[in-house]
Amino acid sequence: MINRALIDVFSEIAREKNVERSELGSIIEQLFLHLIERDRGESSNCSVIVNLDKGELEIYAEREIVDDIMDPVLEIILQDALNLAPGENFEVGDIFVEVIDPAIFGRRLVTSAKQFFNQRLNDVEKRYIYEDYSQRVGEIVIGTVRQIQRDNLYINIDQAELLMPRREQILSERHRRGDTIRAVVKSVEVTPRGPEIIISRTDNHFLYKLFEMEVPEIEDGIIEIDGIARQPGERAKIIVKSNDRRIDPVGACVGMRGSRIQAIVRELNNEKIDIVNYSSQPEILISRALSPATPLDLYIDEEDKYCVAVFNDDDLEFAIGRGGVNINLASRITSYRIDAYGKKEYERNQKQQATLISEIEDITKKDVALFENASILTVSDLLGAEEDTLLDIKGISANKIEKVYNAIETFIESDNNEEVEEEVDVKELIEDLDEKLKAEVKEAAESEDSEEVAANVSVKDK
Numbered sequence: 001m002i003n004r005a006l007i008d009v010f011s012e013i014a015r016e017k018n019v020e021r022s023e024l025g026s027i028i029e030q031l032f033l034h035l036i037e038r039d040r041g042e043s044s045n046c047s048v049i050v051n052l053d054k055g056e057l058e059i060y061a062e063r064e065i066v067d068d069i070m071d072p073v074l075e076i077i078l079q080d081a082l083n084l085a086p087g088e089n090f091e092v093g094d095i096f097v098e099v100i101d102p103a104i105f106g107r108r109l110v111t112s113a114k115q116f117f118n119q120r121l122n123d124v125e126k127r128y129i130y131e132d133y134s135q136r137v138g139e140i141v142i143g144t145v146r147q148i149q150r151d152n153l154y155i156n157i158d159q160a161e162l163l164m165p166r167r168e169q170i171l172s173e174r175h176r177r178g179d180t181i182r183a184v185v186k187s188v189e190v191t192p193r194g195p196e197i198i199i200s201r202t203d204n205h206f207l208y209k210l211f212e213m214e215v216p217e218i219e220d221g222i223i224e225i226d227g228i229a230r231q232p233g234e235r236a237k238i239i240v241k242s243n244d245r246r247i248d249p250v251g252a253c254v255g256m257r258g259s260r261i262q263a264i265v266r267e268l269n270n271e272k273i274d275i276v277n278y279s280s281q282p283e284i285l286i287s288r289a290l291s292p293a294t295p296l297d298l299y300i301d302e303e304d305k306y307c308v309a310v311f312n313d314d315d316l317e318f319a320i321g322r323g324g325v326n327i328n329l330a331s332r333i334t335s336y337r338i339d340a341y342g343k344k345e346y347e348r349n350q351k352q353q354a355t356l357i358s359e360i361e362d363i364t365k366k367d368v369a370l371f372e373n374a375s376i377l378t379v380s381d382l383l384g385a386e387e388d389t390l391l392d393i394k395g396i397s398a399n400k401i402e403k404v405y406n407a408i409e410t411f412i413e414s415d416n417n418e419e420v421e422e423e424v425d426v427k428e429l430i431e432d433l434d435e436k437l438k439a440e441v442k443e444a445a446e447s448e449d450s451e452e453v454a455a456n457v458s459v460k461d462k
Contacts, residue, residue, distance in 0.1 A: 010024060010027075010028055010117070011024065011052065019121055019124050019125065019128075021052055023124050024052065025050045025052055027117065027120045027121065027124065028048070028050045028057070028117075029048040029049075029050055030116075030120060031116055031117050031120070032048045032057070032059055032102065033046060033048055034116050036059070036061075036100070039104075040073050041073065042073045042074065045061055045062045045063065045073070045074055046059065046060065046061045046062075046100070047059070047060045047061075047062075048060075057102060058099070059099070059100040059101075059102060060097050060098065060099060060100070061097070061098040061100055062095050062096070062097055062098075063075055063076040063081075063095070063096045063097075063098055064076070064093070064094075064095060064096075065077070065078050065081050065090055065091070065092055065093060065094045065095070065096050066078075066092060066093075067092055076096050076098075078090060078091070078092055081094075081096040084096075084098070125159060126194040126195055129159065129160045129194070129195050129197075130188060130190060130194075130195035132160075133160065133162075133185060133188045133195065133197045134188045134195075136185050137185050137186070137187065137188060138184065138185065138205060138209070139184065139185055139209070140182060140183070140184050140185075140206070140209045140210075140213070141157055141162070141182070141183065141184075141185055141199065142157070142180060142181070142182050143155035143156055143157040143162060143180070143181060143183075143199075144156050144157075144178060144179070144180055144181070145175050145176065145177055145178060145179045145180075145181055146161070146177065147177070148175060148176070148177060151165060151166040152164065152165055152166065153169065153175060153181070155181060155183070155199065160195075160197065161197075162183075162185075162197045162198075162199045163196060163197060163198055163199070164181075164183060164198070164199050164200065164201070165198065167202070168183075168186065168198065168199065168200035168201060168202050168203065169201060169202065170201050170202060170232045170233040170268065170269055170271070171232070171233055172233040172234075172269055173201075173233070173269050181201075182201075182267065183199035183200055183201045183206065184199060184200055184201075184203055184205055184206040184209055185197065185198075185199055186198045186199060186200040186203055186205075201232070201268075202230065202232035204228040204229070204230055207228055207230060207236060207238065207264070207268070207273075208225055208228060210264045210267060210268075211225060211238070211253065211264065214255070214260045214261075214263050214264055215252055215253050215255075215260055217242075217247060217249075217252045218253075221243065222242065222243055222244050222247060223240055223241070223242050223243070223247065223249045223252055223253070224240065224241050224242075224243065225238060225239070225240055226239040226240065226241055226278050227239040227333045227334075228333070229329040229330075229332035229333040230271075230329070231325045231328070231329060232268075232271065233268070233269055233271055234271060234272070234322075234325055235271065235272045235273075235274070235321070235325050235326065235329060236268075236271055236272070236273045236274070236329070237273075237274045237276055237289060237329045237330065237333045238253075238273065238274070238275055238276065238333075239276045239277075239278050239285075239289075239333055240253055240275060240276070240277065240278060241277070241278035249275075249277060249278070250275045250276075250277050253275050254275065261273060261275070274289075274291050274292075274329075276288045276289050276291070276333070282300050282302060282307075282334070282336065283298050283300060285334055286298060286300070286307055286309070286330065286334050286336060286338065289329075289330040289333055289334050290309060290319055290326070290327070290330045290338070290340075292318055292326075293311055293315045293316075293318040293319035293326070294311075294315065295309040295310060295311055295319070295340075296310045296311060296312060296343060297309075297310040298310075300336070304337075305335060305336050305337060306336065306337050306339075307336045307337070307338045307339070308338075308339050308341065308346075309327075309338055309339070309340045309341070310340075310341050310342075310343055310346045311340060311341070311342060311343065312342070312343055313342040313343055313344055313345075316340060316341070316342040319340045320340055327340050348415070348416070352379060352411075352412055352415055353378065353379050353380035353383075354378055354379070354380065355378060355379050355411070356377060356378055357371060357376070357377065357378065357379060357381075357382055357404075357408075358372075360379070360407055360408060360411045361407065361410075361411070362403075362406075362407035362410065363404055363407050366395075367395075367396070367400065367404065370393055370394070370395045370396055371393070371396075373393075374389075374393045376390075379408055379411075382404065382408065383408070387401065
């Protein structure tokens with residue numbers, strides 16, 4: 001038996017580690033078996049019974065009664081058994097149950113036991129943390145920044161330490177120790193050092209959970225999020241659809257005076273968010289996804305998931321976005337590969353594609369005739385044909401095909417350069433005209449001393 005004081009010490013340590021009482025009893029049993037093994041070299045014949053409610057601990061060792069001892073740990077002679085338990089009628093071959101007093105363990109062994117006990121508590125705590133967070137993958141958690149390294153943030157939530165690698169951080173954000181941070185649990189893995197809990201602020205699911213928190217209709221299933229694409233910290237696009245015709249999904253996500261969407265934008269460090277109303281028609285969906293630009297025409301190949309979008313030349317920059325962000329997000333969210341062209345560029349490309357190969361320099365008449373016999377008449381026909389198809393044409397070799405491709409490339413580059421030179425010439429002409437008009441205004445003002453003339457004459461009026 002052992003007094004309640006020792007059990008209370010163990011219980012207090014366990015409470016600090018958030019270990020359940022059932023686990024504590026098991027750990028104490030393992031602890032004293034460990035002490036017995038350290039002291040006697042063997043613990044297989046021992047039992048430890050712990051009663052946490054009464055604060056009692058009992059240790060028993062079973063030893064076989066023999067005439068001649070071979071192993072003093074597992075065996076005992078008959079006379080010693082009778083002396084230890086007077087009044088018992090033991091015989092050789094019986095089992096003698098020895099009661100071990102915990103007080104026999106010296107200070108050195110107790111110190112070792114304390115290390116063992118703490119280690120077992122830490123193992124149990126790590127298991128609790130793993131079991132807890134493995135069930136919380138996909139949930140948003142709120143913690144405190146504990147440590148900042150070059151590539152990693154370490155976040156504390158109660159007894160758990162969570163890791164946010166650089167790839168999961170919004171790069172435009174700056175954090176300090178003690179900052180409160182919100183993120184989604186992305187994964188939980190077991191490592192030799194314990195559970196590794198990865199959290200993220202760049203994952204698409206983080207944005208999904210933010211919308212779910214701010215928009216009750218999403219949590220209730222009235223509005224569904226059909227797709228998300230993000231460039232974290234810069235821009236995001238999200239497709240929403242309503243299961244109730246009476247509810248506008250975009251309006252519900254924006255909220256009264258933008259209250260709901262602004263809360264999400266602030267959480268994401270002013271990341272711009274485009275909310276796209278779902279459509280089953282690809283042309284409508286792609287057009288909405290390319291916001292804030294509006295395409296003039298869309299040419300869609302549904303089989304290959306490819307789309308050519310044509311814009312006014314002034315809108316092309318907005319369609320592509322800074323660094324191509326807008327069109328890349330539109331491509332990802334619609335699952336279509338999208339190429340954007342200005343109207344002039346598209347018309348020029350169409351003209352080039354429609355050019356007869358017979359009009360291109362460096363392609364011999366003989367080769368032209370071979371291609372024409374195979375119904376390949378234009379640049380588009382040639383570039384759209386499979387190489388194996390071209391090689392099947394009698395008289396056409398791989399070397400000849402390469403020369404033809406080079407000739408077409410030279411033609412396109414030359415045509416593009418001419419277009420650029422024409423634009424430059426027009427620009428210079430406008431600038432010269434502007435200078436000339438300014439000179440005329442100045443001369444008129446000086447000669448006639450007429451402020452009205454100078455004020456009314458402008459480049460636009462001319």
